[in-house]
Amino acid sequence: MTASPGAVAGGIDDALSAAARSSTPGAAHARHLNAAGASLPSTAVLDAVIGHLRLEAKIGGYEAAEAARPNTESAYALVAALLGGRTEDVALTESATVSWQRAVDALRLGPGDRVVATASTYVSSALNLFELRRRHGVVIDVVGTDETGAVDLAGLRAALRAPAALVTAAHVPTSSGLVEPVAEIGAIAREAGVPFLLDATQSVGQLPLDVAALGCTLLVGTGRKFLRAPRGTGLLWVDPSLGLRPLAPDVRGAVWMEDDSYVLAPGARRFETWEHAHALRLGLVAALAELQAAGPDRVYAHIASLGSLARTGLAEVPGVRVVDPPAAGGGIVTFVREGEPPADTVRALRGHGLHVTSVPASHGRWDLSRRGLPAVVRASVHLYNTPDDITALTAALHP
Numbered sequence: 207m208t209a210s211p212g213a214v215a216g217g218i219d220d221a222l223s224a225a226a227r228s229s230t231p232g233a234a235h236a237r238h239l240n241a242a243g244a245s246l247p248s249t250a251v252l253d254a255v256i257g258h259l260r261l262e263a264k265i266g267g268y269e270a271a272e273a274a275r276p277n278t279e280s281a282y283a284l285v286a287a288l289l290g291g292r293t294e295d296v297a298l299t300e301s302a303t304v305s306w307q308r309a310v311d312a313l314r315l316g317p318g319d320r321v322v323a324t325a326s327t328y329v330s331s332a333l334n335l336f337e338l339r340r341r342h343g344v345v346i347d348v349v350g351t352d353e354t355g356a357v358d359l360a361g362l363r364a365a366l367r368a369p370a371a372l373v374t375a376a377h378v379p380t381s382s383g384l385v386e387p388v389a390e391i392g393a394i395a396r397e398a399g400v401p402f403l404l405d406a407t408q409s410v411g412q413l414p415l416d417v418a419a420l421g422c423t424l425l426v427g428t429g430r431k432f433l434r435a436p437r438g439t440g441l442l443w444v445d446p447s448l449g450l451r452p453l454a455p456d457v458r459g460a461v462w463m464e465d466d467s468y469v470l471a472p473g474a475r476r477f478e479t480w481e482h483a484h485a486l487r488l489g490l491v492a493a494l495a496e497l498q499a500a501g502p503d504r505v506y507a508h509i510a511s512l513g514s515l516a517r518t519g520l521a522e523v524p525g526v527r528v529v530d531p532p533a534a535g536g537g538i539v540t541f542v543r544e545g546e547p548p549a550d551t552v553r554a555l556r557g558h559g560l561h562v563t564s565v566p567a568s569h570g571r572w573d574l575s576r577r578g579l580p581a582v583v584r585a586s587v588h589l590y591n592t593p594d595d596i597t598a599l600t601a602a603l604h605p
């Protein structure tokens with residue numbers, strides 16, 4: 207197996223994978239190869255969510271929240287441990303997009319402020335930037351890619367010779383298995399004194415992250431993908447040295463004083479809203495605790511090894527073209543079947559009990575449109591997947 211960016215030593219972990227399968231009800235239902243969409247949660251995650259909903263129904267939402275508080279509060283330390291950051295710099299949200307919007311809103315970008323973005327930028331982030339350009343005259347600069355498909359670091363360096371207000375990159379995009387050189391991006395941004403917003407939505411839970419080593423100042427992520435948490439959970443990490451204020455604080459993020467002034471909550475909690483799904487947060491806690499217990503490095507190694515196996519196996523199937531760039535790694539693999547729209551390939555594979563998804567160019571135009579790809583099929587693996595799932599995928603695609 208060739209080493210790939212993001213791969214970590216350890217390889218396929220049969221024992222850990224078998225344990226994950228036996229504690230994941232969905233693993234018996236189909237070959238789920240869509241962790242990059244939403245992964246299968248474990249029984250513990252499911253029980254945490256449903257258990258709390260039952261408790262709310264029995265004793266009331268406020269009373270249930272109080273009973274669960276030590277557990278919900280543990281989410282911050284678990285996220286911080288995974289990101290290598292401090293507990294107080296973590297905020298919990300509903301999605302990566304909500305986190306992104308709160309972070310970017312707090313930057314108060316104005317006329318002429320330049321945002322330097324990589325081609326890996328996600329659709330919703332780009333749309334947010336387009337609206338900021340329309341309303342506030344923000345300038346968007348998209349840096350090109352090098353021969354590996356990763357951001358052209360020399361181009362990024364050149365782009366940052368002019369003043370910029372923000373650098374942003376997706377660690378792993380929605381549209382391929384590319385792993386951006388985020389530590390290098392972070393170093394360049396830091397050298398230029400520009401905040402770096404890292405979109406770790408597709409990497410948190412599948413690749414090692416360390417906010418200090420990566421040099422990012424803002425990080426957003428989601429629960430439902432590689433963290434195996436419920437849908438409707440997201441996270442935000444904020445470097446306190448930025449001194450950011452939320453655009454619209456609520457009662458969770460600030461205190462209303464007698465004189466009609468308000469005092470922001472210390473730390474990143476100022477970016478949260480008071481109302482949220484406590485049951486989902488408890489599911490997130492259960493998922494994070496399971497990841498920690500399994501050993502994140504073992505999980506990352508299993509995912510990266512299976513991803514590598516899939517990339518190699520699919521490349522050998524006649525009529526299938528793996529369209530990941532050379533700088534791909536980790537557990538996401540993209541491909542097309544010659545002469546067949548990706549959505550049809552997804553439907554055909556569904557008939558074989560294989561769950562993959564298709565990604566249209568409109569979800570990542572700076573990547574897919576620039577590479578002339580109207581859409582791709584995306585397969586993505588997690589701990590509950592096995593080499594057998596990859597064999598089944600390649601067999602189903604054989605002409």
Ligand SMILES: Cc1ncc(COP(=O)(O)O)c(C=O)c1O
Nearest residue numbers: 301302303328376379380407428
């Ligand atoms: C790279 C990337 N960033 C951001 C998002 C948005 O995440 P969410 O749906 O949690 O807002 C996605 C979703 O697929 C993504 O792939």
